[in-house]
Amino acid sequence: MKTDIVEQIKDRVDIVELIRQYVPGLKRAGKTYKACCPFHKEKTPSFTCSSEKGLFYCFGCQEGGDVFAFLMKMENLSFKEAVERLADLAGIEYQPTQALTGEEQRRASARKVLDFARQYYHKNFMSRAGEHARAYVKSRNLTKETCEHFELGLSPAPGALIAAAEQTGYSKADLKDAGLCTQTEYGLREYFRNRLMFPIWNQRGDTVGFGGRILGEGEPKYLNSPETILFTKSHILYGLNFAGPAIRKAGRAVLLEGYMDVIGCHQAGVTYTVAPLGTSFTADHAKLLRRYTQNVIVLFDPDEAGLKAALRGALTKQKLFLKQ
Numbered sequence: 402m403k404t405d406i407v408e409q410i411k412d413r414v415d416i417v418e419l420i421r422q423y424v425p426g427l428k429r430a431g432k433t434y435k436a437c438c439p440f441h442k443e444k445t446p447s448f449t450c451s452s453e454k455g456l457f458y459c460f461g462c463q464e465g466g467d468v469f470a471f472l473m474k475m476e477n478l479s480f481k482e483a484v485e486r487l488a489d490l491a492g493i494e495y496q497p498t499q500a501l502t503g504e505e506q507r508r509a510s511a512r513k514v515l516d517f518a519r520q521y522y523h524k525n526f527m528s529r530a531g532e533h534a535r536a537y538v539k540s541r542n543l544t545k546e547t548c549e550h551f552e553l554g555l556s557p558a559p560g561a562l563i564a565a566a567e568q569t570g571y572s573k574a575d576l577k578d579a580g581l582c583t584q585t586e587y588g589l590r591e592y593f594r595n596r597l598m599f600p601i602w603n604q605r606g607d608t609v610g611f612g613g614r615i616l617g618e619g620e621p622k623y624l625n626s627p628e629t630i631l632f633t634k635s636h637i638l639y640g641l642n643f644a645g646p647a648i649r650k651a652g653r654a655v656l657l658e659g660y661m662d663v664i665g666c667h668q669a670g671v672t673y674t675v676a677p678l679g680t681s682f683t684a685d686h687a688k689l690l691r692r693y694t695q696n697v698i699v700l701f702d703p704d705e706a707g708l709k710a711a712l713r714g715a716l717t718k719q720k721l722f723l724k725q
């Protein structure tokens with residue numbers, strides 16, 4: 402890592418402005434700024450930061466450091482990733498000098514093919530072939546703007562995605578790494594066929610997988626991408642890429658049951674809503690939410706007592722206030 406890029410970032414990024422994006426309650430107190438700490442639960446502010454020093458420090462939990470340390474902790478990034486994000490924010494041209502490792506290369510290719518698939522599904526949805534899919538979402542009262550915002554798609558009949566992806570230059574290995582295809586005894590097959598497609602983004606807005614709802618008869622009704630190098634269900638809250646700023650502004654997050662609930666709420670203007678994928682809510686979900694707010698309202702009723710206890714456990718362990 403070249404140190405001059407690090408110094409340039411420190412010069413250009415005001416730590417107070419960076420932190421304010423995550424902690425809107427930041428208030429001036431003399432030369433420093435104060436707020437309730439985003440890293441631990443508290444009611445009186447012990448978190449401080451200073452533009453002059455370029456540092457933050459919390460007297461409550463002893464977290465502290467510079468802009469890199471803050472972003473790494475807040476967004477769960479490596480140092481390298483934090484440098485990339487901050488260089489981008491500061492408008493500094495930055496090309497990592499180190500070559501990508503094999504793993505990073507696979508992740509980068511999977512990300513690209515997922516972007517391709519998202520656009521491909523959406524185009525198909527908007528085309529004549531997507532008429533039945535559009536009729537379905539209309540019956541669920543979703544507007545055209547909403548379909549575009551959430552980039553709803555339609556996965557075509559078997560073979561079409563593989564052909565289109567290969568024509569564009571993606572390999573079978575890319576498709577498999579991205580969880581779009583699986584190897585069967587009859588050869589490579591698309592994972593999603595003839596389904597209404599919901600792109601799933603991580604909190605940073607990278608497409609990491611899909612959810613697919615069957616249109617017409619068939620099982621299962623909802624299907625999520627398999628776990629891949631980019632997609633871990635327990636780390637993703639659907640809608641968080643859109644909901645993040647609204648959650649910070651509202652000072653609370655509402656947890657809903659599924660994609661359609663989130664999309665419906667966002668359409669209605671209640672944009673601080675997210676949903677876990679599937680029925681389980683994990684400690685990682687709670688950790689993720691903890692970066693945005695301390696207040697979580699659960700608006701679905703986990704029918705099993707065990708699930709309810711797990712949800713409560715995960716939230717309280719992360720020191721989140723739970724309302725039901």
Ligand SMILES: [Zn+2]
Binds near residue numbers: 440448
């Ligand atoms: Zn703290």
